[in-house]
Amino acid sequence: MQASRTQLGRQLLAGSMGRVSREPYRCFSCSVRQAQQQAPPPKAPQDAQGTTHFGFQTVAEALKEQRVGAVFSSVASSYDSMNDFMSLGIHRLWKDHFVRNLNPGRNPLTSPSSGDKGWNILDIAGGTGDIAFRMLDHASTINHDAHTKVTVADINPDMLTEGKKRALQTPYARTPRLKFVEANAEKLDMIPDNSIDLYTVAFGIRNFTHKETALKEAFRVLKPGGVFACLEFSKVNNPLFDAVYQRWSFGAIPLIGQLVAGDRDSYQYLVESIARFPSQTEFRDMIQDAGFLVPGKGWEDLTNGIAAIHKGVKPA
Amino acid sequence: MAPVRLSNSLLGTFRAASIRPANAWRQKCLYHSYDYTESPPFPPAESAILSSAYNHVPSHGFTIDALKLGTRDAGYLDVSTNLFPRGAFDLVSYHLVTQRLALKDNVQFPGDGEQGKRMGVGAKALAIMAQPTYIPASLVELAKLADEIWFLAGDQSVDSSWYTKRASLSTIYSATEVFMTQDKSANFTETEQFLDSRLEDLMKIGRFMGALGEWGNYTGHSTINVLRSKGMRI
Numbered sequence: 001m002q003a004s005r006t007q008l009g010r011q012l013l014a015g016s017m018g019r020v021s022r023e024p025y026r027c028f029s030c031s032v033r034q035a036q037q038q039a040p041p042p043k044a045p046q047d048a049q050g051t052t053h054f055g056f057q058t059v060a061e062a063l064k065e066q067r068v069g070a071v072f073s074s075v076a077s078s079y080d081s082m083n084d085f086m087s088l089g090i091h092r093l094w095k096d097h098f099v100r101n102l103n104p105g106r107n108p109l110t111s112p113s114s115g116d117k118g119w120n121i122l123d124i125a126g127g128t129g130d131i132a133f134r135m136l137d138h139a140s141t142i143n144h145d146a147h148t149k150v151t152v153a154d155i156n157p158d159m160l161t162e163g164k165k166r167a168l169q170t171p172y173a174r175t176p177r178l179k180f181v182e183a184n185a186e187k188l189d190m191i192p193d194n195s196i197d198l199y200t201v202a203f204g205i206r207n208f209t210h211k212e213t214a215l216k217e218a219f220r221v222l223k224p225g226g227v228f229a230c231l232e233f234s235k236v237n238n239p240l241f242d243a244v245y246q247r248w249s250f251g252a253i254p255l256i257g258q259l260v261a262g263d264r265d266s267y268q269y270l271v272e273s274i275a276r277f278p279s280q281t282e283f284r285d286m287i288q289d290a291g292f293l294v295p296g297k298g299w300e301d302l303t304n305g306i307a308a309i310h311k312g313v314k315p316a
Numbered sequence: 317m318a319p320v321r322l323s324n325s326l327l328g329t330f331r332a333a334s335i336r337p338a339n340a341w342r343q344k345c346l347y348h349s350y351d352y353t354e355s356p357p358f359p360p361a362e363s364a365i366l367s368s369a370y371n372h373v374p375s376h377g378f379t380i381d382a383l384k385l386g387t388r389d390a391g392y393l394d395v396s397t398n399l400f401p402r403g404a405f406d407l408v409s410y411h412l413v414t415q416r417l418a419l420k421d422n423v424q425f426p427g428d429g430e431q432g433k434r435m436g437v438g439a440k441a442l443a444i445m446a447q448p449t450y451i452p453a454s455l456v457e458l459a460k461l462a463d464e465i466w467f468l469a470g471d472q473s474v475d476s477s478w479y480t481k482r483a484s485l486s487t488i489y490s491a492t493e494v495f496m497t498q499d500k501s502a503n504f505t506e507t508e509q510f511l512d513s514r515l516e517d518l519m520k521i522g523r524f525m526g527a528l529g530e531w532g533n534y535t536g537h538s539t540i541n542v543l544r545s546k547g548m549r550i
């Protein structure tokens with residue numbers, strides 16, 4: 001295992017010395033999938049009406065939701081290992097940082113008593129509950145706040161089931177502080193206007209069919225002064241590192257996905273959806289276009305930009 | 317250039333701080349008073365929150381708590397402090413900028429005591445400023461402040477002493493601020509004396525270069541003290 005990993009590393013490096021282009025990634029599995037599902041042929045860069053991206057393919061919008069669903073249903077149980085591969089093993093640290101930095105919870109010792117107790121947090125695409133549990137832990141142990149609550153929303157019932165299962169290992173299962181709902185981020189009808197203090201989405205937004213619509217929904221449900229916070233894979237800013245990382249993610253991850261989960265297609269999709277996601281500045285502009293104020297330059301790069309945290313504040 | 321005048325303008329900044337924090341750039345703000353305009357360093361929402369938070373500094377210090385109270389006063393939520401990526405340092409930075417911008421309005425009329433409210437937070441703010449990430453930004457702000465003080469004191473030198481004077485003034489500024497936090501005398505007369513003698517030293521011996529190191533020393537010590545007060549064993 002050790003030996004083969006070294007070898008893999010060498011190959012990756014060797015590859016990055018050569019030409020880096022998208023061409024080699026039009027891999028066998030993609031063409032098979034394309035043939036099977038008869039997606040309309042790619043029309044990049046301009047999308048034809050009613051089509052969207054599924055990884056590097058262009059598919060009918062109605063199909064995307066369904067196919068994203070299939071991807072996450074099939075990776076739900078091996079989900080953690082996937083995140084480990086994509087983030088070179090550091091997504092846990094990013095999530096810790098993400099939560100610590102948001103500092104959820106209202107500290108009764110330093111906050112003057114006023115009407116509202118605790119924060120109302122909505123964790124979108126929260127699937128496995130990873131972010132939600134961290135939020136509640138932070139609120140309870142750091143801010144001595146036993147009222148802050150989190151609603152975990154995900155479009156995929158399999159991911160929610162996984163989350164509920166994991167919740168049983170925490171003190172929050174079956175308490176009013178933790179709730180799971182099945183919902184599409186683009187249509188949060190069950191959440192009233194101006195009701196949320198903090199909206200989080202970690203490694204989810206790149207899967208949404210209409211990111212702008214989701215941002216508008218976020219704006220609607222947030223209270224004035226409420227915060228939108230997004231942790232997502234992003235664009236690596238060091239060119240050499242980028243080349244290496246691209247080789248890693250495109251070359252190795254689908255392969256590993258096949259070996260570990262027996263599911264190359266789903267992992268291929270995940271890699272491609274990351275490459276498709278807008279750059280840090282583009283996404284910052286999208287957040288501003290939805291009406292948010294952004295702190296400072298609007299985002300924080302993590303590990304050279306492999307991931308980034310974007311934030312927006314709804315004006316009061 | 318009279319030390320008296322310099323001393324007045326320097327002491328003016330300590331008092332200015334507590335007089336009209338936000339007015340300074342709500343009016344037309346001028347750098348060097350008449351040279352050119354400077355755009356406000358914080359966007360409107362941030363300014364509104366920081367100026368409310370500033371009112372809580374005397375009782376809460378330069379802390380995230382002061383910032384939270386400020387967000388609430390300005391009609392925002394606790395969570396809105398996420399608007400400030402640098403947290404409490406943005407409050408410190410606001411403090412420095414405000415003092416510099418308020419300086420020209422106050423230098424001719426150094427507060428007569430009735431408004432000279434003590435900030436009592438210097439050490440904490442300096443400790444924040446001395447955190448490695450913030451040192452560059454702190455130095456820039458301190459340098460600008462020192463620049464304005466020298467300018468108002470009538471110094472227009474263009475030789476190499478331009479730099480050293482500013483470095484030494486920043487040092488004295490920091491030192492005085494630390495001193496002021498301990499000063500219990502009426503009307504801060506001891507601070508004034510301390511300041512005068514520091515300025516005299518500066519004029520007499522002109523040990524300009526060593527002064528920068530001293531600033532590091534002061535802030536370094538106050539950092540350690542703050543950390544100790546939080547129970548860290550150093």
Ligand SMILES: C[S@@+](CC[C@H](N)C(=O)[O-])C[C@H]1O[C@@H](n2cnc3c(N)ncnc32)[C@H](O)[C@@H]1O
Pocket residue numbers: 068069072124125126127128129130131153154155156159183184185186201202203204207208209
């Ligand atoms: C990579 S997982 C992230 C899970 C978790 N937030 C984490 O950080 O570990 C992406 C999640 O987004 C969900 N998802 C995809 N499209 C969605 C949509 N339109 N609305 C809500 N959730 C969606 C998927 O079901 C999946 O659970």
